[in-house]
Amino acid sequence: MCPNCFSSGFTNFPSYRKFEAFEAELHQKLSWQQLHRVAVQPATAADFYEPDVAYRCAACTEVWALSPPDNAWRGYFLPVADAKAHRRRLRHLDTLKGIIGLAGLLALATLLYFLTR
Ligand SMILES: [Zn+2]
DSSP states (O other): OOTTSOSSOBSOOSSHHHHHHHHHHHHHHHHTTSEEEEOOOOOOTTTOOOOSEEEEETTTOOEEEEEOOBTTBOOEEEEHHHHHHHHHHHHHHHHHHHHHHHHHHHHHHHHHHHHTO
16 A cells, blocks of 8 residues: 555455546556456455455555445455455354354244244
């Protein structure tokens, strides 16, 4: 991260308007060759890391990963290491929601069972 690329990333784009503003800044930095598009490193099974596009900063060599928003997906634009950690956090959160949902269903089923006896 540096003034040439971005001083901070985005863990999500809360609206499409925010993404458009970011995209305009990104395109400007690309046209001024402050950032260069680079190949996305293939994901390993352990890191669930699947950005669509990656960019390297010409000044600090930071590689940024971009996953654009798409319907319910809010996307992100983060340095690769942060993007991997972010994806892992989201994955754990989804697992936790699944467990809580299942526990809730079991509690409801148990309650209904005892109420209808
Ligand atoms: Zn930079």
